[in-house]
Amino acid sequence: MTFEQIKQILKTKTVGIAGCGGLGSNCAVALARVGVGRLILADFDLVQEGNLNRQFYFYDQIGMLKVAALKQNLFRINPDVRVNTFDIRLCQSDIIEIYSKCDVIVEAFDKPEMKYLILDAVHNYMPDKYLVMGVGMAGWGDNNLIRTRQSDRLIICGDEINAIAAECPPLAPRVGVVANMQANAVLEILLGVNEKQIHSEN
Amino acid sequence: MKIILNNKEEILAAEQLTVNELLKVKKFTFKMLVIKVNGKLIKKSEYDTALVHEGDDVMVLHLISGG
Numbered sequence: 001m002t003f004e005q006i007k008q009i010l011k012t013k014t015v016g017i018a019g020c021g022g023l024g025s026n027c028a029v030a031l032a033r034v035g036v037g038r039l040i041l042a043d044f045d046l047v048q049e050g051n052l053n054r055q056f057y058f059y060d061q062i063g064m065l066k067v068a069a070l071k072q073n074l075f076r077i078n079p080d081v082r083v084n085t086f087d088i089r090l091c092q093s094d095i096i097e098i099y100s101k102c103d104v105i106v107e108a109f110d111k112p113e114m115k116y117l118i119l120d121a122v123h124n125y126m127p128d129k130y131l132v133m134g135v136g137m138a139g140w141g142d143n144n145l146i147r148t149r150q151s152d153r154l155i156i157c158g159d160e161i162n163a164i165a166a167e168c169p170p171l172a173p174r175v176g177v178v179a180n181m182q183a184n185a186v187l188e189i190l191l192g193v194n195e196k197q198i199h200s201e202n
Numbered sequence: 203m204k205i206i207l208n209n210k211e212e213i214l215a216a217e218q219l220t221v222n223e224l225l226k227v228k229k230f231t232f233k234m235l236v237i238k239v240n241g242k243l244i245k246k247s248e249y250d251t252a253l254v255h256e257g258d259d260v261m262v263l264h265l266i267s268g269g
Contacts, residue, residue, distance in 0.1 A: 019269055021269050022268075022269060023269045024269070107269075108269050109269045110267055110268060110269035111267060111269075112233075112234040112265035112266055112267055113234070115234075115265045115269075116234060116236065116265055119236060119243075119265075120243070123243045124243075134268070134269055135263065135264075135265060135266060135268075136266055136268065137268050137269075138267075138268045149208075149209060151238055151241060151259075151261045152241045154238075156263060158268075160263065160264060160266070161266075162266070162268070163266035163267045163268060164266075164267045164268045170268050175268075
């Protein structure tokens, strides 16, 4: 497919991004660059100085709502992308309401409890939807530990090993790798490659 | 029995195991676990009753912080 053909497909698609920290902000940027039509962003947090070592925000955005700052940054990259923002701490009913019209949902939370919440909500209430999760990206190095695995419509990107700790902080390179792997998995789904694989396996 | 555990073939002495028994045998001790057996999500309340049989495809995912 040429980029023109890719854009024609992607502009009709909607991707939900749950959380706008290191994974969510970088994944949203990649998807806006390639021309995904609509992004639905949710996060309750404000941009802080400590986020700038990995999250797609700028020094002059400190103190802004992450969803507002990210929307601004996405428009600077691609003014044609449509962006819906939700400045809330998501609960199960919010997840179902906000993301039920998405073609794919990207899980980009930091806390494991929230990761479980969205996995459970999608599995029980939106079983036809693809969920692309990020699990394990703290620290540095170990490029080849980072990978993707799939179980039906659940896709997991990350090393599944390195949790955040005082001596193992999340940093731009590894967080960016996983965020872009998630965006890459989203494209695979939206452009039909994943669907084909599933059919051929059956 | 022979099962697929996290995409790898595993041979276990028992003919069947509950999810909890499998977690013990394979030494999964993490708190935030997601278990799928043949694509079906197993709730925590079912770990003592849900069974793993010959040929099952089991996914054990450890949810860790970071995002």
